[in-house]
Amino acid sequence: xxxxxxxxxxxxxxxxxxxxxxxxxxxxxxxxxxxxxxxxxxxxxxxxxxxxxxxxxxxxxxxxxxxxxxxxxxxxxxxxxxxxxxxxxxxxxxxxxxxxxxxxxxxxxxxxxxxxxxxxxxxxxxxxxxxxxxxxxxxxxxxxxxxxxxx
Amino acid sequence: xxxxxxxxxxxxxxxxxxxxxxxxxxxxxxxxxxxxxxxxxxxxxxxxxxxxxxxxxxxxxxxxxxxxxxxxxxxxxxxxxxxxxxxxxxxxxxxxxxxxxxxxxxxxxxxxxxxxxxxxxxxxxxxxxxxxxxxxxxxxxxxxxxxxxxx
Numbered sequence: 646x647x648x649x650x651x652x653x654x655x656x657x658x659x660x661x662x663x664x665x666x667x668x669x670x671x672x673x674x675x676x677x678x679x680x681x682x683x684x685x686x687x688x689x690x691x692x693x694x695x696x697x698x699x700x701x702x703x704x705x706x707x708x709x710x711x712x713x714x715x716x717x718x719x720x721x722x723x724x725x726x727x728x729x730x731x732x733x734x735x736x737x738x739x740x741x742x743x744x745x746x747x748x749x750x751x752x753x754x755x756x757x758x759x760x761x762x763x764x765x766x767x768x769x770x771x772x773x774x775x776x777x778x779x780x781x782x783x784x785x786x787x788x789x790x791x792x793x794x795x796x
Numbered sequence: 797x798x799x800x801x802x803x804x805x806x807x808x809x810x811x812x813x814x815x816x817x818x819x820x821x822x823x824x825x826x827x828x829x830x831x832x833x834x835x836x837x838x839x840x841x842x843x844x845x846x847x848x849x850x851x852x853x854x855x856x857x858x859x860x861x862x863x864x865x866x867x868x869x870x871x872x873x874x875x876x877x878x879x880x881x882x883x884x885x886x887x888x889x890x891x892x893x894x895x896x897x898x899x900x901x902x903x904x905x906x907x908x909x910x911x912x913x914x915x916x917x918x919x920x921x922x923x924x925x926x927x928x929x930x931x932x933x934x935x936x937x938x939x940x941x942x943x944x945x946x947x
Contacts, residue, residue, distance in 0.1 A: 689860060695886070696856040705847040709840060712943045730881020730902070735846070735941035751881070790886035792863045 646679030648741050651719040652765055654684055655743065658699060659721045659773055662686035668788050669773045672699035672720040672728075674707045674737075682716065683707030689788055698788075700728035704735075713737045721770045725750040725789055733758055743770030747778060748789070797830030799892050802870040803916055805835055806894065809850060810872045810924055813837035819932075819939050820924045823850035823871040823879075825858045825888075833867065834858030840939055849939075851879035855886075864888045872921045876901040876940055884909055894921030898929060899940070 651673060658671025673684040685702025688694050697705075700720050707716075713735045718724075721743040724732065729751025732740055739761040742752060746766070756762045778785045786792075802824060809822025824835040836853025839845050848856075851871050858867075864886045869875075872894040875883065880902025883891055890912040893903060897917070907913045929936045937943075 693860040694856055695860050696852050696882075701847050701852075705845055709844040709846050711938050713941060714943060726881040726885040727878070728881070730877040730879070730884075731847075733881075734877035734901075736943070787862050790864060792865060792887070 646675070648719075648763060648765060651675055651679065651717065651741060652721070652743055652767060652770075654681065655699070655703075655719045655721045656767075656769060656773075658684050658686040658703075659770070662688070662691070662699075663773065663777070665691050667691050668784060669777050670699040670720070670722050672703040672718065674703045675717045675719060677715040677717065682710075687788065690784070695788075698725065698728050700724055700731060704731060717741060721767075722774060723748055723750040723752050723764075724755075729755050732760060739763075741765065743767040744774070746771050747774040797826070799870075799914060799916060802826055802830065802868065802892060803872070803894055803918060803921075805832065806850070806854075806870045806872045807918075807920060807924075809835050809837040809854075810921070813839070813842070813850075814924065814928070816842050818842050819935060820928050821850040821871070821873050823854040823869065825854045826868045826870060828866045828868065833861075838939065841935070846939075849876065849879050851875055851882060855882060868892060872918075873925060874899055874901040874903050874915075875906075880906050883911060890914075892916065894918040895925070897922050898925040 654673040659669040663669035667690040668687040671686040683706030688697040719741040723745035805824040806822040810820040814820035818841040819838040822837040834857030839848040870892040874896035
């Protein structure tokens with residue numbers, strides 16, 4: 646499966662989250678051959694769980710693994726520091742990102758530490774987040790830990 | 797509650813994890829007044845869940861919150877990159893660490909980004925990890941994403 650094919654799985658997850666009333670960010674973990682290991686999406690709203698971002702959901706769904714050296718994390722949006730830390734700690738060597746226009750997390754930091762980063766500038770991913778941030782800004786800022794109107 | 801009192805809660809969690817056959821790392825999230833918001837421990841072995849570290853378990857247990865500006869993360873061990881990323885992303889302003897001798901994660905990076913870091917050099921925390929790493933090195937290296945004997 647190529648990068649666009651892998652991203653399509655993450656986008657399916659993002660759309661599933663949106664349909665549930667949640668934050669439309671999805672991710673999937675693949676092995677180096679493009680075999681799907683796990684997939685998931687942000688579940689802050691659905692489960693009241695601030696710890697489940699798209700990337701952590703996909704990572705968890707892939708189950709307990711001894712090594713991630715042959716894996717690829719694919720996500721609809723630039724990974725936040727939490728999810729970037731996950732990638733670095735577990736040695737995931739490659740991250741494919743739908744877009745980094747509406748939000749820029751830790752992907753440059755990951756690249757500095759040897760992680761291969763591809764940003765696909767996917768219009769569908771940009772559209773999902775642009776529409777969502779416009780519709781639910783308070784929910785988006787909550788998800789990235791930014792207090793608005795409080796400082 | 798003072799730092800030692802808060803650490804005692806995290807140590808209880810670490811010991812609970814050890815008693816379950818798991819990795820003895822515990823954490824707890826408090827508010828600035830020392831009120832407990834959530835507590836938890838590493839559950840890699842117990843749940844087959846690589847995503848549940850002590851800090852992420854405590855964070856999840858605290859429930860969905862709009863802000864973490866008044867919180868303190870207390871952990872028995874220096875937070876790995878994954879858990880350090882969690883602290884940075886959600887703006888947790890202070891981390892109290894039992895020890896950073898047996899493992900050093902991202903606490904210096906957090907300090908560079910304005911997070912208040914206290915390392916208590918607690919002998920009980922050091923003992924828990926020293927004994928565990930000696931007894932189950934393969935499990936420990938799996939938990940921090942280090943391949944041993946494979947490179």
